[in-house]
Structures are given as structure tokens and as C-alpha cells.
Amino acid sequence: NAGVTQTPKFQVLKTGQSMTLQCAQDMNHEYMSWYRQDPGMGLRLIHYSVGAGITDQGEVPNGYNVSRSTTEDFPLRLLSAAPSQTSVYFCASRDPRQTSNEQFFGPGTRLTVL
Amino acid sequence: KQEVTQIPAALSVPEGENLVLNCSFTDSAIYNLQWFRQDPGKGLTSLLLIQSSQREQTSGRLNASLDKSSGRSTLYIAASQPGDSATYLCQTGANNLFFGTGTRLTVIP
Numbered sequence: 001n002a003g004v005t006q007t008p009k010f011q012v013l014k015t016g017q018s019m020t021l022q023c024a025q026d027m028n029h030e031y032m033s034w035y036r037q038d039p040g041m042g043l044r045l046i047h048y049s050v051g052a053g054i055t056d057q058g059e060v061p062n063g064y065n066v067s068r069s070t071t072e073d074f075p076l077r078l079l080s081a082a083p084s085q086t087s088v089y090f091c092a093s094r095d096p097r098q099t100s101n102e103q104f105f106g107p108g109t110r111l112t113v114l
Numbered sequence: 115k116q117e118v119t120q121i122p123a124a125l126s127v128p129e130g131e132n133l134v135l136n137c138s139f140t141d142s143a144i145y146n147l148q149w150f151r152q153d154p155g156k157g158l159t160s161l162l163l164i165q166s167s168q169r170e171q172t173s174g175r176l177n178a179s180l181d182k183s184s185g186r187s188t189l190y191i192a193a194s195q196p197g198d199s200a201t202y203l204c205q206t207g208a209n210n211l212f213f214g215t216g217t218r219l220t221v222i223p
Contacts, residue, residue: 033211042203042215050209058210059115090158100163101145103211107157 002026006091006106013081013113021076021109023091029104031094032074036060036087037108043090049074081113116141116207120214127194128222135189135217137204142182147206149178149189152216158203162189194221 033048045058049068094103117140150158162178177190
């Protein structure tokens with residue numbers, strides 16, 4: 001199993017550009033989430049999905065869109081990047097059908113918006 | 115909304131000391147509590163997971179406890195080593211999972 005994979009690892013954007021952060025998992029997990037990590041703020045939940053076709057907002061959803069067309073993939077879209085979106089983005093997955101409900105994380109994407 | 119707090123924000127200890135990191139949460143309706151380690155510029159490494167029905171979990175020099183009624187978890191690190199230097203994060207919740215802001219640990223040789 002590759003676990004949770006994210007691409008790209010690094011990205012630099014100009015203000016106003018759009019891009020998609022990719023996330024995939026091969027563990028057949030129902031739940032997938034996107035977090036951003038900023039100094040002094042910890043990890044904050046952006047969007048999450050409880051299964052294919054179902055998404056919902058987390059703590060800081062503004063400026064981000066998500067979709068979940070398959071169980072495996074959960075892309076995060078920035079439609080018009082802003083400097084405030086400079087951050088490290090982590091994707092995670094878990095399966096609440098399992099007793100442990102352990103959350104697994106991808107390696108992260110470091111995004112800089114100029 | 116679940117609020118997760120970690121105190122202290124930073125901790126510096128000499129090598130060999132035993133230490134305790136704290137995590138508190140406001141809503142006791144949780145599925146589990148998970149402790150992670152994060153090295154600078156790196157991703158999250160899962161250390162221990164305590165299910166809501168459990169009181170503690172152990173892995174090597176690490177022991178994590180959970181007291182749902184008081185909304186607290188502790189991570190005990192025995193005989194600390196310089197390689198333990200990192201930020202330690204706790205995560206908990208139910209349908210949504212929330213993180214504390216972490217404790218940055220420095221173990222001085």
C-alpha cells in the first residue's frame with residue numbers, strides 16, 4: 001500500500017492563479033480530509049468528505065473547493081490564490097468502520113502564493 | 115466545536131529526563147485520541163492511538179493515557195533522547211477531528 005499520497009510537494013503561485021492539489025489513498029477509506037498548517041495555528045480542517053459524492057466544510061473553507069468523485073481521490077482546488085493561502089497542506093484519510101478509526105496523513109504540499 | 119489545547123507550547127529538558135506532555139479537550143464525545151510527532155519541515159508521524167474505551171497505550175518509551183471524563187490526555191516519554199526533539203501534536207474528536215497547536219520539545223544532550 002502506498003497509503004496517502006499528495007502531489008505536488010512544492011508549488012509557487014502568483015496571486016490570482018488557480019491550481020489543484022492532488023490527494024489519493026489506496027486503503028479504501030471512507031473519510032478524507034484536507035488540513036492547512038500555519039505557524040502558531042496548528043492544523044486546521046479545510047474540507048472533508050465522508051464518502052464518494054459527499055463533501056462538507058471544515059473550519060476554514062473559504063477560498064477552497066473540493067469534490068469526491070471516487071473513494072480514492074480527494075482533490076483540493078484553489079480558484080484564485082491569495083497570499084493568505086500560503087501554507088502547508090496535508091491530506092488525511094481514515095475508516096470509521098474500523099475500531100481504531102486511525103487517521104493517516106500524506107507527506108504534505110508546501111504552497112507559496114506571491 | 116471541539117477545542118484542543120496543548121500545554122506547554124515549548125519544553126526544553128536535559129537528556130535522560132522523563133517528561134509529560136499534556137493535551138486537553140472540551141468535548142468528551144470522542145472516537146479516539148491520537149498523538150503525532152512532527153519534525154521541522156516534515157509530515158506527521160503517528161505515535162500512539164487511544165480508543166475512547168481505552169485508558170492508555172504504550173509503545174517503547176512512550177505511554178499515552180486518556181481520561182475522557184476530565185477531557186485530558188498525557189504523553190509520557192521516558193529517558194528522553196536528543197532524537198526525541200520534535201513537535202508533538204494531539205488530535206481528537208468525533209465526526210471531525212481537531213488538533214492542538216502542539217508542544218515543541220527540545221532534548222539537550
